[in-house]
Amino acid sequence: MRVPAFALALLLTLPFAPAVQAGTVGDCRVGAYRLAGGRVVDIAPTDGDTLRWRTFDGETGALHAAADGRWTSTFGWTDRPDGKAATFSCAKGRITFDGRTGKRIAFNQTETRFPGRGVDLAGRLVLPKGGGRVPIVVLVHGSERDSARDFYWLQRMLPAQGIGVFVYDKRGTGGSGGDYSQDFDLLADDAVAAMREARRLAGSRAGRVGYQGGSQGGWVVPLAANRAPVDFAIISFGLAVTVLEEDQQEVVLEMTLKGHSPQDIAKALEVARAAEAVIASGFTSGFDEFDAVRAKYRDEPWYKDLHGNFTWLLLPYDKAQLIEKGQALKWGTPWTYEPMPTLEASTTPQLWALGADDFEAPSAMTSDRIRSLQAKGLPFTLAVFPKAEHGLTEYEMKDGMRVSTRYAPGYLQMMADFIRTGRIGPRYGGAVIDRPN
The missing domain is CATH 1.20.58 (Methane Monooxygenase Hydroxylase; Chain G, domain 1)
Incomplete structure (x- = not known):
């Protein structure tokens, strides 16, 4: 979807980044629920008076409040009913979704404030219940201006899969101080500070620790990974060009x-x-x-x-x-920043997950560049998902415009596997995979 406002359109906005006007932030319905049979559905805030559900296999839809207390679903980001419905019991932490009952998943959650470069940042560590070591991924912003702590649904979806998450509000957004910025150098220092805070809070529970960043985060994450050791870095629908x-x-x-x-x-x-x-x-x-x-x-x-x-x-x-x-x-955007020297200097295993049909961040040249780095022996994995656009969403056409329908099959599982082990399996949906030499 195109953003018509002059300023906002330059933000390289993610398709799943909601507008600031959301009225559902803080809604008691928001959470991850384990349904009968084991499937997890996440209920997240979004813009207007709707909620958004997602499952780990990539299915998603918007929930609309009905007069009888139910919430009815529309398919993906279309306005087409998909036959699903949900009811909630906030007091009991329960849901009925698509005919199955479920219970809200409890996590160990810690709110924190920590110093970035010259500003205080607001963050949150979300760990699966228990006392054992778990991998932890630090979620790095794209260019959106919303609170990641409010809107990043991976902070629940991944802990539901046994993976810890540290989520923080980018400077100038949400509860963090300072002015909004697109200065990659500055944002990389903030990401390093977030990683160190995640390690500090997790203590003995911290296993493998690394980053995941989408869109603009694809420029920031490799910079951060070069400045302080981490175990992995995931770049989703990012770029290796200026x-x-x-x-x-x-x-x-x-x-x-x-x-x-x-x-x-x-x-x-x-x-x-x-x-x-x-x-x-x-x-x-x-x-x-x-x-x-x-x-x-x-x-x-x-x-x-x-x-x-x-x-x-x-x-x-x-x-x-x-x-x-x-x-x-005037956000400090480094328009001519060349990412290849940073990538060439990397020793961190990286997973690049790209969409073959991405208009916002065309993937062909970036794919070629990642393959050239693989040829030089760098530990990079490249996965290109067919028929997927920015956000790794599949789409359909309506009136000449793309409308997203779901996340690419296998995308979330691929990220989870890489976070846990630094490796991925043989097949994830239709992704074309180039592995490190």
């Missing part, structure tokens, strides 16, 4: 899928690079060049299909408007 290259790759992918010629795609890239120069300058230069290339191509048939990750946002505005709007976008 932020500006991401925009260019999205332009190429979208224009290709719309049937435009290589010559027209080359022209579209001229416009994209001019837009990128404006934003990379902090909206201080490049306006004349941008005006010239827009005037040159504005009337050509392909121009209406030019999009990219953020090029399209700049297209309607003149210099004065861009300067004004650019004042709200």
Whole structure:
């Protein structure tokens, strides 16, 4: 789903990241429940007056309150009823979901505040009940501005599978101090601080410890993993290219899928690079060049299909408007940060889980680069899920737009296996897997 607001669209927002206006945060229904037969369903807050359910195999839907006290479900992120329903007993911690009863799973949960780089951050350690050692994964933000402690559902889903989770609010979000930032260097230091706090709180229960980060977190996690030893790193739908290259790759992918010629795609890239120069300058230069290339191509048939990750946002505005709007976008984004030197210096086993159909973070060049690192002997595993887009969700088409339906089969199990052992099994849904040499 595209985010129409000028500023928000530059956040590379995750499909499963809800809007800040959610009215269900703190809802007594929110939690992970073990159903009769052993299946786990997680109930999470989301935007508006709905809840979202998810299961470990990747199925999901939205729950809508009905007049009779039931909650009825719609399929994935569509508005199509799927026949499922839920009822809750908050006082007893019980659920009836899709005809099966279940009980809320209790975890050992510890709230904490800890120092990041120059700010206090709010975090939470969630461990399975018991006293034994467990692997722990630190969940690293993408670019969303919501509270991870409120909205990250993996903080319940993974502990329900015997894996500990440390979740924290990124600086400038939720209960954490400081200003919102997209400075990867700064955010990597915060991630290291979160990892150390997770180890401190877990004490003797800490087994393997590492990171998982999606989207923008794919730039942050490798930096953090190089700064202090961890046992593993998982990058979900992230990139091994610069932020500006991401925009260019999205332009190429979208224009290709719309049937435009290589010559027209080359022209579209001229416009994209001019837009990128404006934003990379902090909206201080490049306006004349941008005006010239827009005037040159504005009337050509392909121009209406030019999009990219953020090029399209700049297209309607003149210099004065861009300067004004650019004042709200100074988040420290390192537009030309090249991630390959960081990856080449890594000794941490990494799992890269990518979507073959990802528009927001096109995966082809990143896949090639991860394979080149494997060829050099780095301990990286690459899994590319077919028919999956940003967020590792599968989708269907409606009115020319993608609508997500579920998480890619095998994706969650793959992450859990890698967290536990640093290795993955032979098959996860339809994922195409390249293993370390």
